[in-house]
Amino acid sequence: MTPQQLHADVSVWDADAVSSAQVSSTVTVTYGHGVDGLPEFPGDAVRPQHLGGRLFLQICGDDPAAVRDAAERLRPDGRLRWREQGFCNADRTNGLGFQDGIVVPKTAAEFEQEVWLPDGSTIAVVRRIKLDFAGFAALPVSAQERVFGRRKHDAVPLSGGDEVDLSAKTPDGEYVIPADAHVRRAHPLLAGAGLMLRRSYNYAEGLLFISYQRELKTFVNTMYRMIDGDALLRYATTTSSAAFRIPPLDWSH
Numbered sequence: 001m002t003p004q005q006l007h008a009d010v011s012v013w014d015a016d017a018v019s020s021a022q023v024s025s026t027v028t029v030t031y032g033h034g035v036d037g038l039p040e041f042p043g044d045a046v047r048p049q050h051l052g053g054r055l056f057l058q059i060c061g062d063d064p065a066a067v068r069d070a071a072e073r074l075r076p077d078g079r080l081r082w083r084e085q086g087f088c089n090a091d092r093t094n095g096l097g098f099q100d101g102i103v104v105p106k107t108a109a110e111f112e113q114e115v116w117l118p119d120g121s122t123i124a125v126v127r128r129i130k131l132d133f134a135g136f137a138a139l140p141v142s143a144q145e146r147v148f149g150r151r152k153h154d155a156v157p158l159s160g161g162d163e164v165d166l167s168a169k170t171p172d173g174e175y176v177i178p179a180d181a182h183v184r185r186a187h188p189l190l191a192g193a194g195l196m197l198r199r200s201y202n203y204a205e206g207l208l209f210i211s212y213q214r215e216l217k218t219f220v221n222t223m224y225r226m227i228d229g230d231a232l233l234r235y236a237t238t239t240s241s242a243a244f245r246i247p248p249l250d251w252s253h
């Protein structure tokens with residue numbers, strides 16, 4: 001529940017354990033064990049090497065040197081499948097210039113309901129998504145905003161106000177938030193899914209999508225709903241995909 005740190009080193013391994021090591025107290029270390037149940041989705045372009053994996057390691061911090069140092073020390077005993085360096089922009093925009101991570105669980109009650117399993121564990125979905133920066137940038141800003149359903153410069157929903165109003169219509173009877181807008185397609189109400197804690201990072205070629213939720217189907221249902229007609233997917237290709245169980249915090253070590 002602590003704020004998202006600015007830098008991340010994310011890696012997926014064929015390994016079962018990470019040996020302990022002394023790392024900077026400013027970094028956070030999250031690990032998980034691979035779980036089944038994440039399907040291959042239509043449109044995915046994931047090589048076998050980038051699909052699944054037994055161990056997930058996510059090292060985050062505000063100081064990139066401390067993150068790098070911790071990533072060198074915490075080397076799982078096994079084969080690396082893939083690794084990526086992620087970063088947040090100061091204004092929380094992604095590579096397409098839109099603010100991300102707005103609609104997420106925030107209160108302790110929401111975390112209980114949506115993120116933590118009864119034993120304090122959670123399920124992480126990790127997807128490396130290549131984005132067509134140039135193709136998206138070629139759209140006029142008004143068209144970019146219709147892809148997301150929010151304004152570019154201040155993230156206000158196209159329906160106005162603080163919260164996305166999916167029922168708002170123009171005088172001509174058109175939805176203000178288009179039928180294929182990402183915030184409509186991904187909206188928990190329409191996706192028939194719970195809320196997920198999205199903690200994505202930018203990487204050189206796109207978005208390192210990371211979500212935590214107590215049930216894998218929250219992610220899976222949302223993804224299928226997007227595949228049904230989310231304009232954003234025209235600019236996105238998933239090249240790595242996996243799900244992991246993140247064990248509860250263990251203070252005894």
Ligand code: HEM
Binds near residue numbers: 096098101182188
């Ligand atoms: C393809 C790359 C993606 C980009 C660039 C992206 C970006 C965004 C942005 C800018 C927002 C609006 C601000 C916010 O509420 O945080 C948003 C909302 C959201 N996204 Fe994505 N997203 C991507 C993929 C996904 C995927 C794969 C999922 C899950 C299957 C997802 C789930 C959501 C959800 C649940 C919301 C909140 C919708 C709402 O209730 O308003 N996104 N995303």
